[in-house]
Amino acid sequence: MKTSVLLIGGFDMTRGLASSLLKKGYNVTAIYPDYEKCKVLAEIEGLQVINGDGTKPFILEEAGAEKMSIAIALTDHDDDNLVICELCKKKFGVKKTVCTIKNGENTEFFRKMGVDAVVCATNAITSIIEQQAFMDEMTTVIPIGDGRLSIAEIPISETAPAVGKKLWEINLPKEVIVGCIMRQESNIIPRGDTRVLAGDVLILLSSAKQETTAVRELTGR
Numbered sequence: 153m154k155t156s157v158l159l160i161g162g163f164d165m166t167r168g169l170a171s172s173l174l175k176k177g178y179n180v181t182a183i184y185p186d187y188e189k190c191k192v193l194a195e196i197e198g199l200q201v202i203n204g205d206g207t208k209p210f211i212l213e214e215a216g217a218e219k220m221s222i223a224i225a226l227t228d229h230d231d232d233n234l235v236i237c238e239l240c241k242k243k244f245g246v247k248k249t250v251c252t253i254k255n256g257e258n259t260e261f262f263r264k265m266g267v268d269a270v271v272c273a274t275n276a277i278t279s280i281i282e283q284q285a286f287m288d289e290m291t292t293v294i295p296i297g298d299g300r301l302s303i304a305e306i307p308i309s310e311t312a313p314a315v316g317k318k319l320w321e322i323n324l325p326k327e328v329i330v331g332c333i334m335r336q337e338s339n340i341i342p343r344g345d346t347r348v349l350a351g352d353v354l355i356l357l358s359s360a361k362q363e364t365t366a367v368r369e370l371t372g373r
Contacts, residue, residue, distance in 0.1 A: 154179045155221045160206035160236050162226025162252065163189050164339035165355070167196070168332030169224070169303075171341065172357045174198045175329065181215050207235045209243060217244035225251035230258050237267045271303065303355065304363050306370055310350040314370040320344040323369055325362040331355045 156179040159166045166182050173180050174196070181200040184190050190203040204211035206227070217223065223240040225233035233251035240246040250269040253259065262270045308314055314322055319330055319342055332355040333340040333348070340346065348354070348370075356366055367373065 156181070156216075156219055158183070158212075158215060158217060158220040158223040158240070158246070160223065160225050160227065161185075161232070162228070163193070165226045165252070165332065167193065167341055168339070168355055169226075169357070170196055170199050172329045172331040176357075181220070183211060183215050207232050207239070209239055212236075212239055212244060217246060220244070220246050222246065222248040222250065225249070228254070230255055230262075234258075234262055234265060234267065237262075238265065241266055303357055304367070306354045306356055306367055308348055308350060308352045308354060308370065311372070312348075312350070312370060313372045314348045315350045316347065318345050318347050322348070324366050325358070327362040328356055328358040328366040331357050 154177060157173055159169055159180065159182045161184065163184060163186070166184065170180050170182055170193070179200075180198070181202065182193050183202045183204060183206040184193060185203070185205050187203050190201050193199060194201045200215075202211060202215045204214070206212065206215075206225070217240055220240070223237065223246045225236040225240075227233055227236070230251075230253045233253065237249035237251050241249050248268045249266070250271065251262065251267055252271045253262065254272075256272045259270045259272055324330075330342050333342050333346065334353040334355070335349065335351070354370065356363060358366055
């Protein structure tokens with residue numbers, strides 16, 4: 153049986169994650185409140201899309217939350233993401249809940265409230281600077297089923313070996329996918345001929361503990 157993943161909010165991140173997870177063989181459903189953007193998401197082959205507010209139980213029910221193995225809350229509002237995770241876990245019995253947050257001070261509170269993984273880019277970068285532990289701190293590992301899916305935000309510096317290269321030219325492990333490139337004010341769903349630029353932030357999805365190798369290929373660290 154395929155693992156089922158529910159993505160709530162976060163249009164650009166949802167597009168990147170949905171495409172990558174579907175390629176990996178997962179069942180993926182997305183909830184988004186804007187109808188026009190839902191039509192864009194619906195163009196992704198195999199993605200089930202629900203138009204609505206993911207903080208509402210009846211919308212989660214419509215999306216089949218009770219059948220999901222993991223729910224990932226990606227809205228722009230920390231409070232909404234907590235509500236979504238609480239509903240998914242306590243009302244619908246979702247085994248694993250994940251959310252992104254903007255305010256790093258919410259991290260411990262969210263974990264105490266039962267959110268399994270809390271992703272905050274600000275906290276991750278701060279930890280790297282303080283601990284000089286780039287490989288360990290840059291990746292948040294989210295367990296799915298019997299395997300492990302890692303979601304990592306990788307900033308590309310001017311001196312990184314990946315700068316100027318097309319993705320197909322970079323020797324990334326087969327288990328690693330670049331799901332999204334955040335470039336200034338835009339988010340890019342990359343193709344093989346997409347060129348990596350200094351200042352980009354790459355969103356990696358990887359399995360089989362290949363994130364360390366991928367980070368080394370991209371950053372030289």
